[in-house]
Amino acid sequence: MIDRYIHQQLRIGLVSPQQISTWSKKILPNGEIVGEVTKPYTFHYKTNKPEKDGLFCERIFGPIKSGICACGNYRVIGDQKEDPKFCEQCGVEFVDSRIRRYQMGYIKLAYPIRNEKLSSHLIQSGCPVPDMFLDYSLVEWKELEEEEPTGNEWEDRKVGRRKDFLLRRMELAKHFIRTNIEPKWMVLCLLPVLPPELRPIYHIDEDKLVTSDINEIYRRIIYRNNTLTDLLTTSIATPEELIISQEKLLQEAVDALLDNGICGQPMRDDHNRVYKSLSDVIEGKEGRVRETLLGKRVDYSGRSVIVVGPSLALHRCGLPREIAIELFQAFVIRDLIRKHLASNIGVAKSQIQKKKTDCMGNTSENSG
Numbered sequence: 001m002i003d004r005y006i007h008q009q010l011r012i013g014l015v016s017p018q019q020i021s022t023w024s025k026k027i028l029p030n031g032e033i034v035g036e037v038t039k040p041y042t043f044h045y046k047t048n049k050p051e052k053d054g055l056f057c058e059r060i061f062g063p064i065k066s067g068i069c070a071c072g073n074y075r076v077i078g079d080q081k082e083d084p085k086f087c088e089q090c091g092v093e094f095v096d097s098r099i100r101r102y103q104m105g106y107i108k109l110a111y112p113i114r115n116e117k118l119s120s121h122l123i124q125s126g127c128p129v130p131d132m133f134l135d136y137s138l139v140e141w142k143e144l145e146e147e148e149p150t151g152n153e154w155e156d157r158k159v160g161r162r163k164d165f166l167l168r169r170m171e172l173a174k175h176f177i178r179t180n181i182e183p184k185w186m187v188l189c190l191l192p193v194l195p196p197e198l199r200p201i202y203h204i205d206e207d208k209l210v211t212s213d214i215n216e217i218y219r220r221i222i223y224r225n226n227t228l229t230d231l232l233t234t235s236i237a238t239p240e241e242l243i244i245s246q247e248k249l250l251q252e253a254v255d256a257l258l259d260n261g262i263c264g265q266p267m268r269d270d271h272n273r274v275y276k277s278l279s280d281v282i283e284g285k286e287g288r289v290r291e292t293l294l295g296k297r298v299d300y301s302g303r304s305v306i307v308v309g310p311s312l313a314l315h316r317c318g319l320p321r322e323i324a325i326e327l328f329q330a331f332v333i334r335d336l337i338r339k340h341l342a343s344n345i346g347v348a349k350s351q352i353q354k355k356k357t358d359c360m361g362n363t364s365e366n367s368g
């Protein structure tokens, strides 16, 4: 399903609730729809198996071991004769465990949550349709444009600021129209749950666990969401204040997931460390995009004293051999493999280490 040749581009933006639903809902062969994460649990402390309907549920996200369901039955993957293709007892499909890298789940929010990261620009407007929004802003901008300067510096500056604001608002509305995004998508009713392999839990010791912050935040969201659902459904005489404060808690937890600290104090763990949100995973120098997608760091580097080289032409620069080999190691390795002098990268590297002089030919070929 995930193929590096298909995924030629990456876009970060808003998606429709329908899209979230198609990503995360899965219909089992018996017609049952799974995908909703309802329990804040991860693994059972005794059996070490994922909890059903929890954040690592095999029924929702797929089996941990390829072709083996939660009760331990095994089927050959892709076998046409075998039927059904999922276990009738536990509901886990007999598929490759790689599915856990891209199968999403969802949380059904008891209260619509604003996507604070994107909505703060638009919320003042109160206008849900970008077309109308654009027209209104244009009319107002034209009116202001036709007005004569009043001579009062304070008033003129106020008008200028309003005009700038209108321009920004029109840009945003145009963006919505151009990309076919509806502003109402900024309010979430379904919250996507990241595939479990992208937010792993590791056991270091018997009882020590290392978990991604994302899991911790999801856990809180589910707790708070379940409490709110209970307040809204089971008890009739719940004071309104209690419901409002629970809604706020839920909004806070979702904010922490999308961008921790965007609204006031960031959410912290027991050691007072700020949780890493989804935005933190993406943005910045150490974020997913710049660190692993846009460029790859190599660990070859060298440093030397600069000296004059009378035999070199103006556009050329000489390098000490050792440094050249180190610096162009990737190319040297490629050539050694291409010329069948080494079978793989490891062998090529050790060859370079052993007899640096032999590789000189390669280096001069490439760097020349």
Ligand SMILES: [Zn+2]
Pocket (backbone or CB within 6 Å): 069, 070, 071, 072, 073, 087, 088, 089, 090, 091, 092
């Ligand atoms: Zn089973």
